[in-house]
Amino acid sequence: VQEEVKAHAWEQIRAAGASALSLSAIAKQMGLSGPALYRYFAGRDELITALVRDAYRSLAEAFRLQAEAGADLEELAWVLRRWALADPQRYFLVYGTPVPGYEAPPDTTSIAAEIMAVLLDACAAVEPASVDPAGDEPAGAGPAGADPASAEPAGAGPAGGGPVVAGSAFQAHLAGHRPWAGGHPAAPSALERALVFWTRLSGVLSLELAGQFAGMGFDPEQLYAAEVRSVAGG
Amino acid sequence: VQEEVKAHAWEQIRAAGASALSLSAIAKQMGLSGPALYRYFAGRDELITALVRDAYRSLAEAFRLQAEAGADLEELAWVLRRWALADPQRYFLVYGTPVPGYEAPPDTTSIAAEIMAVLLDACAAVEPASVDPAGDEPAGAGPAGADPASAEPAGAGPAGGGPVVAGSAFQAHLAGHRPWAGGHPAAPSALERALVFWTRLSGVLSLELAGQFAGMGFDPEQLYAAEVRSVAGG
DNA sequence: TGTACATCAGTGAACGCGCGTTCACTGATGTAC
DNA sequence: TGTACATCAGTGAACGCGCGTTCACTGATGTAC
Numbered sequence: 001v002q003e004e005v006k007a008h009a010w011e012q013i014r015a016a017g018a019s020a021l022s023l024s025a026i027a028k029q030m031g032l033s034g035p036a037l038y039r040y041f042a043g044r045d046e047l048i049t050a051l052v053r054d055a056y057r058s059l060a061e062a063f064r065l066q067a068e069a070g071a072d073l074e075e076l077a078w079v080l081r082r083w084a085l086a087d088p089q090r091y092f093l094v095y096g097t098p099v100p101g102y103e104a105p106p107d108t109t110s111i112a113a114e115i116m117a118v119l120l121d122a123c124a125a126v127e128p129a130s131v132d133p134a135g136d137e138p139a140g141a142g143p144a145g146a147d148p149a150s151a152e153p154a155g156a157g158p159a160g161g162g163p164v165v166a167g168s169a170f171q172a173h174l175a176g177h178r179p180w181a182g183g184h185p186a187a188p189s190a191l192e193r194a195l196v197f198w199t200r201l202s203g204v205l206s207l208e209l210a211g212q213f214a215g216m217g218f219d220p221e222q223l224y225a226a227e228v229r230s231v232a233g234g
Numbered sequence: 235v236q237e238e239v240k241a242h243a244w245e246q247i248r249a250a251g252a253s254a255l256s257l258s259a260i261a262k263q264m265g266l267s268g269p270a271l272y273r274y275f276a277g278r279d280e281l282i283t284a285l286v287r288d289a290y291r292s293l294a295e296a297f298r299l300q301a302e303a304g305a306d307l308e309e310l311a312w313v314l315r316r317w318a319l320a321d322p323q324r325y326f327l328v329y330g331t332p333v334p335g336y337e338a339p340p341d342t343t344s345i346a347a348e349i350m351a352v353l354l355d356a357c358a359a360v361e362p363a364s365v366d367p368a369g370d371e372p373a374g375a376g377p378a379g380a381d382p383a384s385a386e387p388a389g390a391g392p393a394g395g396g397p398v399v400a401g402s403a404f405q406a407h408l409a410g411h412r413p414w415a416g417g418h419p420a421a422p423s424a425l426e427r428a429l430v431f432w433t434r435l436s437g438v439l440s441l442e443l444a445g446q447f448a449g450m451g452f453d454p455e456q457l458y459a460a461e462v463r464s465v466a467g468g
Numbered sequence: 469t470g471t472a473c474a475t476c477a478g479t480g481a482a483c484g485c486g487c488g489t490t491c492a493c494t495g496a497t498g499t500a501c
Numbered sequence: 502t503g504t505a506c507a508t509c510a511g512t513g514a515a516c517g518c519g520c521g522t523t524c525a526c527t528g529a530t531g532t533a534c
Contacts, residue, residue: 014334015334016333016334016335017331017332017333017334018331019253019333089334092331095440095441095444095446096330096331096444097251097252097326097330097331097444098251098443098444098445099250099251099253100248100249100250100251100323101250103445109449168460168463169456169459169460170456170457170459170460173452173453173456174452177451177452177453178451178452179450179451180449180450180451180452192460195452195457196457196460196461196464198437198441199434199437199438199441199457199461200433200434200437200461201437202437202440202441203432203433203434203435203436203437203438203440204433204437206329206436206437206440207329207432207433207436209332210329210330210331210332211332211337212329215343215414216413216414217411217412217413217414218407218408218411218412218414218429219407219411222403222404222407223404223429223430223433225403225404226402226403226404226426226430227430227433227434229402230430
């Protein structure tokens with residue numbers, strides 16, 4: 001029954017956004033009276049919290065399944081895209097505009113950590129030398145030409161070398177600020193890759209789903225593909 | 235007087251998000267009665283539309299001023315960041331979660347075009363060969379090593395070569411789908427750079443402002459800086 | 469098999485709220501002759 | 502200088518709405534003896 005309530009809630013969010021979620025409307029839609037829902041959710045906030053949690057979990061689940069099937073970083077990127085396109089408002093509920101007051105329930109943090117762990121695994125697998133070299137990579141390893149990843153698949157199209165080369169200033173920062181990695185033994189370059197995976201892809205997705213590319217005349221999916229290569233390319 | 239209404243509206247949006255905007259509350263805050271505002275705005279929607287337009291315009295203005303002062307792509311990136319951090323809810327009003335029903339007023343399109351024109355200018359200036367080579371660059375120009383941008387400033391830190399090398403599959407697509415550039419004679423690599431500037435930087439900003447990096451323990455500004463280099467690096 | 473009781477999903481009325489919006493109006497200010 | 506009028510910012514009452522939430526309750530279902 002709770003599941004049915006949530007299903008109607010999603011329907012409503014899909015139609016008019018999360019801010020328009022109304023308990024009464026859901027009840028009416030289910031052929032129930034308003035107060036009936038209070039048997040299943042303490043109130044509107046608890047419903048929303050449950051939806052946020054479910055949304056998070058569905059992404060984590062999709063990631064976990066693909067990773068267990070041996071997916072690499074590039075495949076994870078397409079899992080993310082499919083998940084986002086399948087229900088834009090669900091994506092926005094997790095990654096969209098925050099309401100100044102509201103804060104996510106604490107257990108979403110652990111789900112986010114799970115997602116991050118999967119992502120870090122995939123990032124660590126991209127580079128041959130995935131062992132953390134004690135956090136002090138030789139700085140100034142030279143520009144892209146020195147990227148050891150020249151062994152990348154040659155047919156993948158020249159979308160630029162990997163965006164993450166060893167020794168950047170940001171990697172030096174990450175080497176000393178990695179609590180978010182939850183003890184994962186990834187090299188700084190993998191840490192950066194994970195963050196950049198996240199920001200670049202959600203950059204495309206957020207703008208695309210928000211309709212910012214509408215009428216511009218190019219195919220957002222191709223932009224996404226280019227960014228996937230920029231992030232997953234060895 | 236209209237300006238005063240809008241000022242209070244922003245205050246309210248800053249405090250509780252755009253969905254909580256209420257005409258009555260603004261009126262009360264100004265010491266007026268509710269209906270008084272109808273002399274200045276036809277209704278709530280018109281107010282929001284005016285705010286969206288103003289937000290857009292303020293970004294366009296900031297871009298234009300910097301560009302006229304001779305700013306390069308990297309400096310534009312920091313203009314964007316300052317603009318976003320100065321008022322996150324203003325950023326979200328433009329680039330955040332869309333309400334399924336609402337659509338931006340038509341004249342924001344032209345403002346967006348103005349922003350894009352400035353951006354394209356800056357992107358075209360990054361690369362020496364900024365003339366459009368008839369849209370058919372030699373495909374498969376090879377991986378990053380072939381990037382002509384090895385002339386980039388050497389001290390900028392090895393954050394990877396430019397993300398945009400000539401001849402990517404996406405550039406080939408853009409060469410044939412460029413109405414959004416409004417006739418700007420930028421090379422496909424510059425077109426890609428402009429889009430990537432936009433998505434990568436707003437990727438970091440959206441997640442940062444949404445609080446997704448809270449408690450992770452690294453400095454989002456350094457991530458932003460790394461992405462700026464990835465986008466602006468020759 | 470029958471009776472007494474507990475459980476529990478759902479109802480209907482009610483409260484109080486703030487919202488957007490309309491309408492007829494007051495009262496001050498400016499303008500024309 | 503004085504009178505008649507137009508303009509216009511703002512008011513107060515009212516309408517109708519849907520919301521979240523509470524409360525005491527009904528009525529069906531299951532359970533224990």
